[in-house]
Amino acid sequence: MPVRPLFAGPADLHTHSRVSDGTESPSRVVRQAAAAGLGVVALTDHDSTAGWHEASVTAADVGITLLPGMEFSARLGFQSVHLLAYLFDPDNGALNSETARIRESRLRRAESIVRRIAADYTLSWDDVVAQTTPGATVGRPHIADALVARGHVPTRSEAFAGILHPRTGYYMPHYAPDPLKAVRLVRAAGGVPVIAHPATRGLDAMIDEKHLGELVDAGLFGLEVDHRENSEEGKVRLRELADMFGLVLTGSSDYHGEGKPNRLGENTTPDAVVQAIIDEASGSAPVYPRG
Ligand code: AMP
Ligand code: FE
Ligand code: FE
Numbered sequence: 001m002p003v004r005p006l007f008a009g010p011a012d013l014h015t016h017s018r019v020s021d022g023t024e025s026p027s028r029v030v031r032q033a034a035a036a037g038l039g040v041v042a043l044t045d046h047d048s049t050a051g052w053h054e055a056s057v058t059a060a061d062v063g064i065t066l067l068p069g070m071e072f073s074a075r076l077g078f079q080s081v082h083l084l085a086y087l088f089d090p091d092n093g094a095l096n097s098e099t100a101r102i103r104e105s106r107l108r109r110a111e112s113i114v115r116r117i118a119a120d121y122t123l124s125w126d127d128v129v130a131q132t133t134p135g136a137t138v139g140r141p142h143i144a145d146a147l148v149a150r151g152h153v154p155t156r157s158e159a160f161a162g163i164l165h166p167r168t169g170y171y172m173p174h175y176a177p178d179p180l181k182a183v184r185l186v187r188a189a190g191g192v193p194v195i196a197h198p199a200t201r202g203l204d205a206m207i208d209e210k211h212l213g214e215l216v217d218a219g220l221f222g223l224e225v226d227h228r229e230n231s232e233e234g235k236v237r238l239r240e241l242a243d244m245f246g247l248v249l250t251g252s253s254d255y256h257g258e259g260k261p262n263r264l265g266e267n268t269t270p271d272a273v274v275q276a277i278i279d280e281a282s283g284s285a286p287v288y289p290r291g
């Protein structure tokens, strides 16, 4: 007897809410995903699972499949590497102490960036707090919103292109584990790791075969190829690397609400890849529509 599949796409596996640097509540992100015609959505806030419960309740209500996830901040040398992690155990102690450490460092770093900016522009820490939901993972987008509210720049994107750009001199990094540690932590928590937007900086800056091979040996499962910030030549290379290392390829929007132009469903992941991620995971279950 044929088994009815538990979900049907289209699937968007990378979105942000106010729990990190998106502009909408987790519930609204899920509602918007359903309204956009998606059948599957993953909530992947930076370094936090605080939106999972709210997103799960809404997903069950609106009848969309939810993959609980996270975008885990890592760094290789000077390059930031973002690791999408799906369906891990949200109560895993080792993973939670690492993300707590990252969130704390992000907070101190944001305070330092604001102190530097305040030497040249009218800007206070309270301005940033006013743009941030309590408990959220703080990032440059919140500082950008404070700069917009103060009238120093017209949009978030212009803040990133100017005052918040590493070149401009106010920027500071935050603590982040190396990607190998991040992959191991996600796997140990039963999750499935996929490198987010791996080709945003041109072929030379892309992760090399040696490092990628190490991540694959540690359990890396996929590469996010269809993402608006990956270059076209980078996507070609990512497909070659996925073939070479036996990795799945995902596609997603990296929706941040009004914080970025990215629209829900602008890139999607095939159902077979979603199923492979679900089958690979042992830390938590998707939320399927009732019935
Ligand atoms: P941070 O992690 O604090 O260094 O900030 C990086 C975050 O800012 C990433 O999650 C991006 O999604 C977001 N971001 C980067 N560039 C822009 C932009 N031009 N407009 C809005 N958000 C951006
Ligand atoms: Fe973000
Ligand atoms: Fe990212």
Ligand code: ZN
Pocket: 014, 016, 071, 196, 254
């Ligand atoms: Zn993201």
